[in-house]
């Protein structure tokens with residue numbers, strides 16, 4: 135049987151605003167992700183995709199419900215324990231890249247390694263290798279403002295890979311890119327999947343779903359990958375980007 139790497143059980147997220155106003159961004163969300171899956175969570179703007187990513191990536195806690203990573207209930211962990219799990223197992227590619235403007239491309243990639251206490255020379259060696267593998271070997275010393283959108287996205291992917299995570303979570307990874315550059319970025323995810331990683335892409339873009347093995351739909355904060363219905367359709371596909 136395939137190993138469960140990540141499970142969301144009856145998760146709900148309510149953001150509390152000022153004056154007692156509450157926003158229910160996620161309600162009763164169920165999702166199980168298996169090892170080396172390539173999953174795409176598809177939903178329109180405001181449907182709760184980034185909120186979902188924050189929950190499954192342990193960046194925030196659900197108001198109710200549970201998140202399991204490798205079978206472990208993370209709700210029982212302290213924030214420090216969660217941070218350790220996150221740092222070791224999960225790589226993030228954020229919707230808005232979140233690169234540090236004052237750091238060079240390789241320094242941005244090496245940043246998670248600073249937090250992990252990896253020495254300076256080893257950080258540079260690893261970041262150089264990652265960026266070279268992503269076709270960015272001649273852009274190592276560029277600052278984010280000196281890079282194109284596609285190049286910045288590759289630096290963001292490189293940073294997600296720095297700690298050699300088994301799971302990569304990407305929020306709209308092609309959202310700011312033209313279709314050709316976006317296709318190149320998807321090729322990278324395809325390659326990472328072939329290398330054995332679990333890939334979860336969160337997007338509103340139907341065309342991205344071509345690369346995914348499985349698609350789960352999120353709508354008004356609701357997703358349930360167990361039910362086959364109009365709202366949460368499960369589609370199995372063959373993997374493959376290159377045509």
Ligand SMILES: Nc1ncnc2c1ncn2[C@@H]1O[C@H](COP(=O)(O)OP(=O)(O)OP(=O)(O)O)[C@@H](O)[C@H]1O
Nearest residue numbers: 149157158159178179180181182183184185186338
């Ligand atoms: N920190 C927050 N405080 C209050 N409301 C929030 C917060 N974050 C998100 N929301 C609300 O929750 C809902 C879901 O937001 P979320 O960012 O998860 O959507 P999304 O599917 O990622 O949208 P997009 O495709 O535009 O990125 C939205 O209505 C949003 O306004």
Ligand SMILES: [Mg+2]
Nearest residue numbers: 183184229305
């Ligand atoms: Mg979002």
